[in-house]
Amino acid sequence: MLSFAGSLRVLVALEPCDMRKSFNGLYALATERLGEDPRRGTIFVFSNRRHTRIKILYWDGTGLWVMTKRLEEGTFSWPRSAESKAFKLRLNPEALAMLTDGVDLRGARLRPWYERGE
Secondary structure (H helix, E strand, C coil): CCCCCCCCEEECCCCCCCCCCCCHHHHHHHHHHCCCCHCEEEEEECCCCHHHHHHEEEECCEEEEEEEEECCCCCCCCCCCCCCCCCCECCCCCHHHHHHCCCCCCCCCCCCCCCCCC
């Protein structure tokens, strides 16, 4: 299970990406497609079309991290935006941990004591 600080900003790319991309390719997606600067401490989460793999791009202040997870069975419950033309969606760190652990975010609800303020 991944654990992130509650103040961490998490952005999910809603459109699938080519999982062959690594540091430079994901950095370009974050800046050009999502309009964000990866060096500001945001975690960027990308998925393939079938939602069986995710890649996470993170700048820790000294360099870029790329983390990958491949599911052996099933798919990640990929979030959707209420806006049809949205390219990204902000999640809180707890929701990211639940997403990577296989929890369906559409039916799950965080308890008030578990939620952190923005």
